Amino acid sequence: MSDLPRGLLVVDLGAQYAQLIARRVRETNTWCQIAPPARALEVAREMDLGGVILSGGPASVYAADAPIVPRELLELGVPVLGICYGMQWMMRALGGEVEASEKREFGRTSIAIERSEGVFDGVDGRTVVWMSHGDNVSRLPSGFESYARSKTCPHAAVGDPSRGFFGLQFHPEVTHSVRGRELIENFVGRVCELPGDWRSVDIVEREVALVREKVGEKGEIVLGLSGGVDSSVAAMILHEAIGDRLHCIFVDNGLLRKGERDLVEATFHEHFKMDLTVVDARDRFLEKLAGVTDPETKRKIIGNEFVEVFREQATRFESASFLGQGTLYPDVIESVNVHGGNTAVIKSHHNVGGLPDDLDMELVEPLRELFKDEVRKIGRHLGLESVVVDRQPFPGPGLAVRILGEVTPERCELTREADAIVREEIENAGEHTGLWQYFAVLLPVKSVGVMGDQRTYEDACAIRIVESEDGMTADWGHLSHETLQTISNRIINEVRGINRVVLDISSKPPATIEWE
Numbered sequence: 001m002s003d004l005p006r007g008l009l010v011v012d013l014g015a016q017y018a019q020l021i022a023r024r025v026r027e028t029n030t031w032c033q034i035a036p037p038a039r040a041l042e043v044a045r046e047m048d049l050g051g052v053i054l055s056g057g058p059a060s061v062y063a064a065d066a067p068i069v070p071r072e073l074l075e076l077g078v079p080v081l082g083i084c085y086g087m088q089w090m091m092r093a094l095g096g097e098v099e100a101s102e103k104r105e106f107g108r109t110s111i112a113i114e115r116s117e118g119v120f121d122g123v124d125g126r127t128v129v130w131m132s133h134g135d136n137v138s139r140l141p142s143g144f145e146s147y148a149r150s151k152t153c154p155h156a157a158v159g160d161p162s163r164g165f166f167g168l169q170f171h172p173e174v175t176h177s178v179r180g181r182e183l184i185e186n187f188v189g190r191v192c193e194l195p196g197d198w199r200s201v202d203i204v205e206r207e208v209a210l211v212r213e214k215v216g217e218k219g220e221i222v223l224g225l226s227g228g229v230d231s232s233v234a235a236m237i238l239h240e241a242i243g244d245r246l247h248c249i250f251v252d253n254g255l256l257r258k259g260e261r262d263l264v265e266a267t268f269h270e271h272f273k274m275d276l277t278v279v280d281a282r283d284r285f286l287e288k289l290a291g292v293t294d295p296e297t298k299r300k301i302i303g304n305e306f307v308e309v310f311r312e313q314a315t316r317f318e319s320a321s322f323l324g325q326g327t328l329y330p331d332v333i334e335s336v337n338v339h340g341g342n343t344a345v346i347k348s349h350h351n352v353g354g355l356p357d358d359l360d361m362e363l364v365e366p367l368r369e370l371f372k373d374e375v376r377k378i379g380r381h382l383g384l385e386s387v388v389v390d391r392q393p394f395p396g397p398g399l400a401v402r403i404l405g406e407v408t409p410e411r412c413e414l415t416r417e418a419d420a421i422v423r424e425e426i427e428n429a430g431e432h433t434g435l436w437q438y439f440a441v442l443l444p445v446k447s448v449g450v451m452g453d454q455r456t457y458e459d460a461c462a463i464r465i466v467e468s469e470d471g472m473t474a475d476w477g478h479l480s481h482e483t484l485q486t487i488s489n490r491i492i493n494e495v496r497g498i499n500r501v502v503l504d505i506s507s508k509p510p511a512t513i514e515w516e
Contacts, residue, residue: 008025009034012036013086019329023374030050054083084169085133087168101135105133113127118159120157128178130180144160203378207366211241214362218245226326230326231325233367237378248277249310250276252282253284291406299400322362328370329368372471393436404515422439437465438464440463446458446459459500462503463504468508471513473507473508476504
């Protein structure tokens with residue numbers, strides 16, 4: 001859009017964390033846009049461009065399948081920051097050399113800073129960064145000097161300040177790089193000299209304008225409203241854009257948390273006065289899931305069934321040719337190769353990988369390039385109450401991906417009751433602050449127990465508690481011994497059919513937050 005502020009272009013060269021780079025830029029209150037290398041030059045020329053960041057990626061610059069990056073990006077007269085692969089491509093494009101390293105570097109690495117200027121302004125001595133590379137820059141192009149080195153990498157950071165060109169062999173965007181955010185802030189503010197005057201409210205204004213342009217003056221949108229923060233904020237943006245031409249559909253698929261349906265009806269129908277239809281599809285979904293145990297198959301079935309419900313509901317409206325969804329960027333990068341890079345598909349999300357090929361409705365996804373915490377900020381700005389904005393994330397397929405094995409009405413009820421106890425006790429103890437998610441998982445195993453001097457042989461339940469900033473990485477969260485004990489006692493005593501409670505203490509990666 002022509003009225004966008006001056007900002008940065010992030011070129012996605014196949015990194016899992018390209019959007020995390022964009023997020024770090026947005027944290028400096030600076031507008032940025034992401035593009036694959038094939039469209040990078042076109043997007044750059046359409047923008048009021050203040051600088052370019054080249055992301056990392058899994059390829060080697062000298063490999064036959066390396067991403068083809070337009071060299072003209074280096075001739076636009078703006079500063080350029082290359083990260084990992086992006087640095088190596090820039091060095092090679094400008095006449096330097098890149099070779100396979102004798103010793104690869106992966107994980108936390110200490111570097112010595114040799115020049116405390118440019119992106120390293122105010123950062124000196126030594127610092128810890130996150131390395132992930134098997135190639136090294138062996139010869140610098142003319143005009144470049146080394147800015148930092150590690151034990152095995154003589155050019156851990158390089159720069160040509162006369163052109164505003166800098167390269168980092170490590171990843172400043174991840175939290176493991178201790179002063180990485182400062183380096184990005186320096187590039188944005190000091191090297192690119194961007195004012196940092198872009199705000200979250202600008203995201204709303206931009207998305208509202210884009211929705212109006214896409215849908216037109218008479219188009220209508222059918223939105224799948226789950227009651228979670230993502231679809232709720234999407235509903236607010238879409239309602240701001242087209243008003244009563246937004247038709248919210250809440251599908252009770254039998255896989256919801258306890259009290260979910262009542263909360264949605266009270267919030268959006270009664271409080272915000274939106275057009276809301278509640279569809280009771282419990283039998284329909286559970287019949288489709290009968291006998292299914294494979295997690296990807298579950299996700300596909302649920303995704304397809306959701307779309308079929310929305311498609312059926314859309315026939316009630318004359319011009320409802322658009323399907324709205326609260327898709328976030330972490331959903332997208334786990335499900336598809338979003339920007340044309342080489343990112344791996346981890347698992348399909350019901351609103352991404354589960355959509356059928358013959359969908360005859362055009363998608364409208366106003367949150368597709370945002371992270372959860374950014375969405376929460378927007379929700380507060382739009383007036384959503386804390387009970388919605390601060391709710392912990394809930395997966396689109398619902399309890400189906402927290403029930404390992406077959407999904408049945410009985411197993412749904414066990415999981416729903418156990419999950420309610422987990423949430424209630426953690427919140428009653430005041431230990432939910434700082435946690436990303438906390439929930440129960442029903443395991444596909446039975447174990448022997450003893451109750452009232454009698455043998456039992458019943459299901460096991462796992463408790464999953466995680467801390468995270470954006471859902472991209474996570475660590476397991478700590479609860480007090482007393483709270484864990486209360487949760488375990490209540491589940492075993494109150495949820496008939498569960499006789500054992502275990503604690504999941506794995507991080508992401510290597511695990512994912514949800515079990516399926």
